[in-house]
Amino acid sequence: MKTKILLLAAMTFTLAGFSQKAEIKAADKALKGGDAMAAKSSLESAASLIEAADDKTKGLYYFLRGKTYADLAKKGDATAFSDAATSFNKLIDLEATTGKAKYTDEANQHVASLVADLVNAAVEDNNNNKYKEAGEKLYMGYKLSPKDTSYLYYASSSAVNGGHYEDALKYYDELKEIGYDGGGVKYTALNVASGEREEMDQNQRDLYVKAGTHSDPLDEKIPSKKAEIVKNMALIYSQLGQDDKAMEAYKIARADNPGDVNLILNEANLHYKLGDKDKFKVLMAEAADLAPENADLHYNIGVINMEQGLIEEARASYKKALEIKPDYVNAQLNLSTTYVNEGNGLIDEMNELSTSRKRADLDKYDELKQKKDDLFLVAASVLEDALKVSADNQAILNQLKNIYGALGDNDNFMRIKGLLEE
Known part of the structure; x- marks a missing residue:
């Protein structure tokens, strides 16, 4: 069985x-x-x-x-x-x-x-x-x-x-x-019959050129993609909230490409995201040294200095940005704001002195008021210059109107108000 x-x-x-x-x-x-x-x-x-x-x-x-x-x-x-x-x-x-x-x-x-x-x-x-x-x-x-x-x-x-x-x-x-590197050389030549530029390997290209079927050989260098890959990985890690891995990726990328401004900026932005504004400012300054004609770099350095109360440094950065790009509206507005903020900072002290009957206090009040008004006038001057290249910019006009209102300058207030209404 x-x-x-x-x-x-x-x-x-x-x-x-x-x-x-x-x-x-x-x-x-x-x-x-x-x-x-x-x-x-x-x-x-x-x-x-x-x-x-x-x-x-x-x-x-x-x-x-x-x-x-x-x-x-x-x-x-x-x-x-x-x-x-x-x-x-x-x-x-x-x-x-x-x-x-x-x-x-x-x-x-x-x-x-x-x-x-x-x-x-x-x-x-x-x-x-x-x-x-x-x-x-x-x-x-x-x-x-x-x-x-x-x-x-x-x-x-x-x-x-x-x-x-x-x-x-x-x-x-x-x-x-x-x-993977991704770099190398692209070999091309002009097809005599079609007039089209064609890509091929070097030996084939050289043979075709020698045979007369192609002409005008070109060797085009293709840059390495390693830095781009690591940079993108860092950006993705940051996007996914894996900031430690992102920071490590930037370190690796920058070690291989210390002069890559974009890598410096991306690392700086990560430090800013993590609240380390001092490191952000250091890196932005490093990037500005490598790309001194980049107005955005100087503007961003100005923003951080302004946030940290470093008014003179902020003004210097905004002025540098405007030297490079005279119609940089945000730099114009922020430069003006540094003077307005400094002037506003005197108001509390003025208010304390305004109730005093002492002659010295009254003199001090007048001194502070004059200093405040002078700062507001500089702020207005910055924006008046800005209007010469951005005559209808609403943000500039509104800020300028507010400054003249604070100064009690009714003629200029009404002038700017009229421009806004136009």
Whole structure:
């Protein structure tokens, strides 16, 4: 009885194997007939027993499955890319292990075609703002063709554009692991027949130029992308609230690129976010030394000095910004405000003296009032100069009207009021 049970089990297994091979054969026939959906159905029927099959059957199964899903992907099924890639990779790994590369060469050709389809689909996804899908396709393209590391870089860019920061970090981490640089030289030449500039490798370009089919060869240096990658990682860490990791990323990036003003500014902004305004000011000054003609840098240094009560330093920074950019409205307004604030700071002391009957106190009051008015007049002068280049700026006009009102200068108050009403 025991022998019969074993024999029955063996017969059942043999029948399953026949059924499996029949399904694979049916899939092959359907695929040759252009019916990828029928091929997919047959392969799904064979899938449950494939792990127990012999290597020859497995190889054919993965090969047909890769071709089937690649065909479905080409026909618009975006979900099929992953199955096609997985199947071709399993086939190639299997044949590398067994040493019998029956389908590997053809599979590699399909993989190359699949990578091209993935990249084209990713471009379309990006154009349609489907950034996550684009990133995933480009990442898959990189996994299928690891030599094309730029696909991984563009996958990270797509993820960043879509705000998919966790995905972007994953891609960036992998770029760091493989030592991606992204720099190099782009070799181009002018196609004599078409008049179009074409990019190619250096040897091919030089041969074409020598043959006369191309002219005007150019070597264009492409800068390294390492600093950009670390900077973006730092920005993402900051966005995700992982400020310690962001700070560490900036340190690494700045060690490699000490003169990169944008890196300094981003690190400065992180210190500002964390409440370290002193460090922010130091870094902004460092950036200003590297980019002395950047008006925004001087303006921001002025803002921080102003917040910290360093009025003279703030004024110097605003004046520097205005030297570079005379119509910098915010710098004009803030410079004027430094004088108004200083004048307002005298009012409390004046109020205390205003109730005194002592001659010395009354003289002191008059002295402080004159000083306040003088400061307000300087503030007004700054904005009058600003009106010469920004005649209809509402913020300037409103602040100027308030200053003249505080001075009791009715003529100028009404003049500015009229300009506002115009």
